[in-house]
Amino acid sequence: MDTPKPNIYKLNTGGAHSSTLTTDGIGGLIRNHNGDWIVGFSGNIPCQSSISAELYALIQGLRIAIQQNLSPLHVEVDAKEVITMLDCDNIIYANLLFDCRHLLLKLRNPRVHHAYREQSRVADQLARSILEGNFTMRVFDAPPLFVRPISEADKQGQTIMRSFPSTPYAL
Numbered sequence: 001m002d003t004p005k006p007n008i009y010k011l012n013t014g015g016a017h018s019s020t021l022t023t024d025g026i027g028g029l030i031r032n033h034n035g036d037w038i039v040g041f042s043g044n045i046p047c048q049s050s051i052s053a054e055l056y057a058l059i060q061g062l063r064i065a066i067q068q069n070l071s072p073l074h075v076e077v078d079a080k081e082v083i084t085m086l087d088c089d090n091i092i093y094a095n096l097l098f099d100c101r102h103l104l105l106k107l108r109n110p111r112v113h114h115a116y117r118e119q120s121r122v123a124d125q126l127a128r129s130i131l132e133g134n135f136t137m138r139v140f141d142a143p144p145l146f147v148r149p150i151s152e153a154d155k156q157g158q159t160i161m162r163s164f165p166s167t168p169y170a171l
Contacts, residue, residue: 006033009070012115013061014078014123015053016130022047026057027126029143030070035155039064040144042126043137054079055096057127058112062103064139073107076115078124083112121150 013028024047029040041064045056058077065073077083085097086104104110125147143151 008033008072008074009038009065010074010076011061011065011070012076012078012120012123013054013057014120014127015050015055015057016124016127017050017053018047023130024048024050024053024056025127025130026053026060027129028057028061028064028123029126029140029151030061030065030068030073031155037140037143037151038070039068040122040126040140040147041138042129042140042144044130051079051081051085051093052096053127054082055085055093055100057123058082059096059099059103060137062100062107066103066106071107073110075104075110075112076120077112078115078120080114083114086112122147122154125150 009030009032011028011030013026016025016027018024023044025042025044027040027042030038032038041060043060045053054077058075061075065071085093086100090097104112122143126144129146
């Protein structure tokens with residue numbers, strides 16, 4: 001986990017989409033500059049698409065940051081498409097993008113950065129927990145048991161390598 005500069009909070013969000021379920025999952029967490037857990041969340045939304053799950057997760061994380069006065073904020077999402085859409089208009093996601101922009105403005109327009117899923121393992125696990133049967137929106141003041149090992153590993157700077165399937169190629 002990359003820690004932000006002193007006195008800056010870091011928000012990581014993630015969405016989980018399943019075409020076989022009726023709901024998608026969202027999750028995220030906010031840490032301080034030491035990597036300490038400040039608050040996390042996990043919940044479900046109506047099943048739509050992976051992009052809508054990512055946008056809903058960002059909205060929920062920004063709302064929590066505003067409610068708990070956690071500013072200034074460094075924001076990371078694991079979907080590059082979200083960052084692109086925040087800079088451009090997209091008719092399909094116009095309402096969600098409006099909400100994101102409005103909340104970002106309330107937080108003095110922090111830049112939204114990309115982080116690979118391997119860099120946002122806790123947010124990803126919080127979002128995926130919904131797909132395994134936890135169907136309520138929850139806010140966590142401390143890491144729940146199912147993410148505690150990942151959260152501690154992130155705080156200590158342990159990383160995992162991104163794996164790619166091997167594919168044969170012709171020379």
